[in-house]
Structures are given as structure tokens and as C-alpha cells.
Amino acid sequence: MAFPIDRFLVPETPVAPPAGFTEVRRPLTAGLPQRVELADGTHGVLILPTGLARQWLDADPLAVVSASADESAARPVPAPRPLPAVGARAPLRLVxxxxxxxxxSVPLAAGLRRACGPVEVVVLGWHLTAGTVRGAGDYGSWLWVGWRVADRAVDTFGPPPINAFVWRRRPPGTRIESEQGSARFRYRYLVDKKLRRVVR
Incomplete structure (x- = not known):
């Protein structure tokens, strides 16, 4: 049985598309937004909705805006690198x-898999520079994704979540619950009591 936290760890081997996925790796030379062909009649559009213009006009064209290497690189245990603030991360999306x-819409996160209608998309890697955000040209940007027809269920899954009412009945020493979770449970209980739907 696999250790539950294994899926959050950086893999020892390089990233590869899962079985059954078709790879699409292409340079981004047409600027953003840029169309990426997937299945027949289905395509993705890579966008960066920042709402800023002068920031990209003044930036070095080869400056890295976002890269999958920042997420997949191993971090030292004694002194880990601080993660960038949420507002500082480029909100890259593949629509x-x-x-x-x-x-x-698939946010670009290394290894993310998401079903979008008739296709399932997996994000394998990317490298985006400021010149590509600004306009057309070869500035070393590229995108690497995989896709497959979404005609079958996922091949990996975790344990189902425990029902909140079952969790509440466990002895206090065997459960950990946040204040937010407790408040949400109490609110739901009061609503059910008011509507005469008290769960015993």
C-alpha cells in the first residue's frame, strides 16, 4: 500500500505523460493568447489574465515569468526556499x-490532470518568458501537455472522505478538527434542527 503523502512528493524520475495520453509539445512563438491543438475539433488557448501592460513592455524579453521547473525542482530539507506569494505567481491557464x-479551464500546475468535456488534459511542463507575453517572437517559451479522450474513469484514487456525522461520533482523542470545520458542522446542525431534520 502506497504511503498517502507520496502523491505530493517530487518524483525521482523525470515527468512523463501517463499511459494513454498523447503528448503535445510546442514552442510559443505567437505571443499570448496562443492556440494549442489537442483532439479533433478540440483545442486549448493559453492565456495570462494579469490586466497589466506596462509591466511587460518594460521587462527584459528573456525574463522568466513562469516555469514548471520551479514546482518540480527538489527543495532542500534544512533550509527550504520560500514559496512565492500567491499574488506574485502568474495565473497561467489553458482554456x-x-x-x-x-x-x-486548466490552471498550469505541474502534473495536474483535469477532465474538460470529452477530453482529459494533463500539464507536463512549461516555460514562459516576458517577451512571449508581450507579443510574437521566439523568446524560448514552450508548453508541454498531454491529452486523451475522457471515455473512462480515473486510474488512481484516494480513500473516500469520512462523513461529518460519523467523524463527530468518534472519541475526541482520535480526531483532529479545525475551528472552521467545527463551526461549519455546528451551523449545519442548527439549520437541520430548525427544519426538523435532526440526525440522531
């Missing part, structure tokens, strides 16, 4: 469309 219909 999956079929014609003009939007099927879903």
Missing part, C-alpha cells in the same frame, strides 16, 4: 474549447 464553446 479548453470545442469550436467557440468553452469546455473547461
Amino acid at each position: 479548453v474549447r470545442q469550436g467557440t464553446r468553452i469546455l473547461g
Whole structure:
């Protein structure tokens, strides 16, 4: 049985597409937003919704805006690198469309898999520079994703979550619960009591 935290650790081997996925790796030379062809009739559009213009005009064209290497690189245990603030991370997204219909949006996070209508997309890697954000040109940016027809269930899954009422009945010494979780449970209990739906 695999240790539950294994899925959060950096793999020892290089990232590879899961079985059954078709790889799409292409340079980003047309600027953003940029269209990436996936399945027949289905494509992705890579966007960076920052709402800023002068920041990219003044930046060095080869400056790295976002890269998957920052997420997949191993971090030393004694002195880990601080993670960038949420507001400092570029909100890169791959919007999956079929014609003009939007099927879903996939945030670029290393190893993320997401079903978008008839296809499932996995993010394998990317490298984005400021020049690509600013416009067309070869500034060393690239995108690497995989896709497959979403005609079967996922091949990995975790244990189902414990029902809140079952968790509440466990002895206090065998459970850990946040204040937010407790408050949410109490609120739900009061609503059920008011509506005469008290769970015994």
C-alpha cells in the first residue's frame, strides 16, 4: 500500500505523460493568447489574465515569468526556499474549447490532470518568458501537455472522505478538527434542527 503523502512528493524520475495520453509539445512563438491543438475539433488557448501592460513592455524579453521547473525542482530539507506569494505567481491557464464553446479551464500546475468535456488534459511542463507575453517572437517559451479522450474513469484514487456525522461520533482523542470545520458542522446542525431534520 502506497504511503498517502507520496502523491505530493517530487518524483525521482523525470515527468512523463501517463499511459494513454498523447503528448503535445510546442514552442510559443505567437505571443499570448496562443492556440494549442489537442483532439479533433478540440483545442486549448493559453492565456495570462494579469490586466497589466506596462509591466511587460518594460521587462527584459528573456525574463522568466513562469516555469514548471520551479514546482518540480527538489527543495532542500534544512533550509527550504520560500514559496512565492500567491499574488506574485502568474495565473497561467489553458482554456479548453470545442469550436467557440468553452469546455473547461486548466490552471498550469505541474502534473495536474483535469477532465474538460470529452477530453482529459494533463500539464507536463512549461516555460514562459516576458517577451512571449508581450507579443510574437521566439523568446524560448514552450508548453508541454498531454491529452486523451475522457471515455473512462480515473486510474488512481484516494480513500473516500469520512462523513461529518460519523467523524463527530468518534472519541475526541482520535480526531483532529479545525475551528472552521467545527463551526461549519455546528451551523449545519442548527439549520437541520430548525427544519426538523435532526440526525440522531
